[in-house]
Amino acid sequence: MLNTRLNLDRIRAARQVIDPSFLDTPLYECDALAGHLGCTVSIKLETANPVRSFKGRGTELVASLLADQGRSAVVCASAGNLGQALAWSGRRRGLDVTVVASRRAPTAKLDRIRALGAELELVEGDFDTAREQAATIARQRGIRLVEDSLDIETCEGAATIGLELATGTPTFDTVLIALGGGAMATGVGHVLKTLLPAVEVICVQPLGAPAMTRSWHERRVITTDSTDTIADGVAGRHPIPAVLDDLLQVADDAVLVQETSIIAGMRMLLEHAGLVVEPSAALGVAAVLEDPDRFAGRHVATILCGSNVDLDAYHRWVRR
Incomplete structure (x- = not known):
């Protein structure tokens, strides 16, 4: 039994409150990505909604x-x-x-x-x-x-993504989740560890904004003086203690990735999946790029959490 602030019954009930335009987002295997990453890749597309993110x-x-x-x-x-x-x-x-x-x-x-x-x-x-x-x-x-991630509604709303992953057609053994404040990671992680405990939950954060990842590894809140990453959506400096407590219950690992890998992930999602995403959404692909042996032959699901990006900046990144 998980000892987190989240509740599976409330998460299930949340689907009756959330506008349907945010629910049941596409989940599919992307063969084109798999050929380049060396593992089976399923995409959960959280950009096809009125605000182009899971929020x-x-x-x-x-x-x-x-x-x-x-x-x-x-x-x-x-x-x-x-x-x-x-x-x-x-x-x-x-x-x-x-x-x-x-x-x-x-x-x-x-x-x-x-x-x-x-x-x-x-x-x-x-x-x-x-x-x-x-x-x-x-x-x-x-x-x-x-307060995002502290307010339980933000976590349990995001957790409905986990319900859809747990009941979706693709069967995966690892899920890669962008880690910022922790709402999505704790929410999805709670559902998966409750319903599919064998699934490995790996959180991914930029090397230039490592506070929550360092906190997870140290099992205590670690703050940083600054951040330096293009992934603005996950660039916090002060982890919330209650959220860290939840994350420690549901995450199997937390890893850091370099900016070059994030950009390469964005480029791959454009070239091989036809998807324009913001940097935070490419963190899962970046994690596979940085450690291909870890994921070789596995079935990996990654949540593409947003596509709100300045086009000028996006073009500079993907055209390098």
Whole structure:
């Protein structure tokens, strides 16, 4: 019995709350990738939805709960994808949404947050700076602060991906999950370790943003002074203790990959799968590229978690 904050019955019930456009996303074996990676590869495509990332699964739960409580406003910090998702879910339920983000966040993500009707406040510094400002706004206005990965709704919404993996047609023995704050890793990991305990759960993080991975290996919170990665969606410096506790229960390993491998993974997904993804979504492919012997002959599933990327930057990366 797993000792985490998550609950399988709540995760199953979440499917009744989440808008169907976020559910039952494509899951298929990609033969073209397999030929280049030396293992069978199944893709879980979390980009084919209104906000082009998995985050909408969690924000649907948050927004539904707030609407049921009669709340009218909410604020979050975001590297970009959570803000879009909360803006989308909040607008459907009449919530005033404020998103705090770094000025360095990808322009495409910031533009989309504005287009979805949220109030966008930009701060100097990184995501953790934005998180501090969002908390201040919540106190000053007396409104709900949504904290990705800490708020259980964000984890259990993401966990519905695990339900779909566990009941999907492809049978895999390893799943590779992008690791940032930990909502997707803990959510999907909880479901898989409950329903398919033999499946190996491997979390993948950039070498330039290693805080959660180092914390997992040390079994205690390790913070970093800065981050240096193109994978902005997973570039946190301060792991949340409760999330780390959950991750220690459900992850079999956590690995770090180099920027060159992330870019190579993005390029491979474009050339061999016809998919444009943001750097965080290529972390699983990057892990296979860096350690092919580990995965040789195995059936690997990887979650492509988002495709919100500035095209100019994307073209620079994939054309190298």
